[in-house]
Amino acid sequence: MSDAQGVIRHTVSVCPVCLRRIPAVQRRHDGAVWLEKQCPQHGFFSTPIWRDKLDLELWRAGVKPLMEGENPHCPHGCGICPDHKQGTCCALLEVTPRCNLACQFCFADDEMPEPDLGQLRAAIDHIASAGRPTLQLSGGEPSLRDDLPELVAYAKQQGCSYVQLNSNGLRLAEDEEYVAALAEAGLDFVFMQFDGTDDGVYQQLRGRPLLTEKLRAVEHCDAHHIGVTFVPTVVRGVNTAQLGDILRLAVSLSPAVRGVHFQPVSFLGRYPAAPAALDRYTLDELLTDLVAQSGGRIELANFRSSCCDHPLCGFHGGFIVLEDGSLLPLTQPQQTCCCGSDQPPQPEQSCCGGSERAPQSALQEGCCCGSGKTAWQSDNCCSGQLEATQQQSCCAGGEVQVLPCACDEISRTTAAQNREYIGRRWQRNLQAEQESNGQDISSLSGFLTRARSHAFTISAMAFQDAWNLDIERLRQCSLHVYADGMLKPFCSHYLTAAEAAHD
């Protein structure tokens, strides 16, 4: 649906220069969808948000547009205001402004003072009280703090579900004792900058060759059972041809490496120049290029747009790395309902809402498969559909069909559930690793063991900046930064005005 001008959606954004809240539209022209807006003082701005490599409406999965009068104070009302639509899944804490690299792109604030241990403990107390989120220790380069293991231990003790370290990996490569201390303290996983498989990429983006150090950091984390996820910052023309290589390398390092989390570059904090249209590498480009470069290992159908955060914020696909190095996809295709029925999701929700669910108190006779055989004991029956509730059994001619509807689960999808699912996959599971050797993946127990030991997650997040900020996305953000005594959505906290930004 679009009007004569090609407008397909209305939303609210900010002026990239003065950051005032202004109306914006998504408009389709010249082979892309653009976010367009006019500041009464600073003029017209247009930036590509989608290049129509994938169907944008399917990707949105029925998420509703921002309506007139909704979130009237966004983005200037953060702390988490009462209008915010998502809980805190991950809380990011900057533990130092210092860094041992000087990257071309960096969102971090290098002007804040170094916080002391007491201040950081107080911050962790506050974060832990916000419903046991995953704590991301960030910076600057957090591993420049010698007392980081103390902070990790404190966060675990205060009840953070998982503790994650965001790091460039340099200290992890050169100081194995430090890695051991972090592991001892309970660090669950590292998100390690990993931009490419040759040093040319590091030279360009980070100012020097780094590949050897990155791989040594993986070895050290492996030795101390800390899961590593690679985090490439994706910049067109720099590493967009290496997506497949990064994926192959990461998979070859499973189970030490747990996945790849791609971040198309955004223009926050420090960056070389204001973005031109071509600098935008959109999510649909990223996913289609990744699949094309994967040599047939992955398919588009193995991925879904974010559903904890807004669909235009990212995507994810869950896999298991099999013994021959191939990837077994776990994530169900986008087009079907989350409950596993092949009903398409209703426009206003991403789930069929239970219309395909088996009746609760069905009869005792007549098996669910419609064969006329008697169902067992206290079982429910799905009235001839191959879909069942709990405790239902079916003879189905010798092959058992069990398709519990997950509608209830999905509608209760909260930040907490998302975090548990994701966190478990990013963690090492040594017991499962020991058990998984030589197990038959097609057996129920073999599958469950390998799903724990060799889980592999491919995900992406396209951070927003002053040019492409969309309040419809921001109001659903579950990644929150702790600063000045409060939690704020990441893309609101790091929002920087155009002129002040790159001097």
Place this chain on the structure above:
Amino acid sequence: MIEASELQCERCGVALELKKTYFSYLGHAFHTDLPRCPVCGQVYIDEELVKGRMSRVERELEDK
């Protein structure tokens, strides 16, 4: 877990036997041993399977 031989088929009156049984679940095929009636072929699915392992499979596949 209940022993297969403790269960009887309601209709045939014979003891169930553990048999390798194939599942198809959200597009994935698995097998596991389940108590089955040797005469009519019906399968008994106990609560441990549904609430335990199958719901773990569900969580892995459903990805939320």
